[in-house]
Amino acid sequence: MNILTYGEIMDGGASVFHCVARDDAGSLLVTFSGVVRVDNPGRHLAELLGDLRQLLPGRAIERTVIDFTELEFCNSNGFYIIMDIIELVYAAVEGPVVVRRLEEDDWQQETLPILLNLDEAAVAARTLFEDVREI
């Protein structure tokens, strides 16, 4: 499994959030972990977006997994950057997208589908949710 790129948010001198994109023999795995609470997360993740824009188009990806199960918290400041990353991934790769999310998390169950833009038929048709129970 190759790490294509990653983005990180530092807050108070500590690393609090990671987004990592990996390529594994035709499968793309994008994981979100940690917490998004800083005032302007887009500033921290601009380089990640640039990398994804450059690396993903034209890549032979048959299946994509976007994993939110390690994302512990996202405040409303983080909504736009999550939308940016998701939108970029959906636009750059073809094929089905499995979205792994926590079964008992209001944000991941209620708001994440909005950020995914499931109202758009083309997005909804490609998206399959995998609900994961938190241990």
Place this chain on the structure above:
Amino acid sequence: MNEAERGPGPSSAASSSSLMMLPVTTRLGVSFRVAPLGDIRGNLATLLGDSLPALLGMFYPPAVGKKANVAVTELIQNVVENIVDPASELLLELHVDADGLSVQVRNKATLAQYEAVRARIDAVAGVADPKRLLADTLRARRADRLKGGLGLLRLVSENRFRLSARYEHEHLTVHAAFPLRGSV
């Protein structure tokens, strides 16, 4: 005193199953105040919100702590981003009992700030589908990265809080309430 009270009914689908895991018998109250607000360094909303899942998790199902975390984070963040008087005080009151979870934040504010908050609360209360409103609001504001009101909207559409706001003696109080009775 002016008051606006809005919000949909009981628990969301996501959290209802864990809210039914345990009976709520413990009464818990937390009060936090800080002044002057100009002394705040770092991310106060994070520090307060982050502490709640572990604290409330001692007594209640995890969903209660998660909801408290979201409410405290969004409400405190609103205060810190809109300080009108750096010498003034912030008061946070959190209560949980068998009836519900209650989060109240009070700070000095202008009448215009109160009216803006009340307009947002009224707006979310006036729609049949708060999630649709959140989706439309995000789309409309995304290009300019406008944030105002997203936190309050989220508390209703995502977490099923009832919101109210009042204005007394130059102070704005925002109250978020989530009913637990009937869920446990």
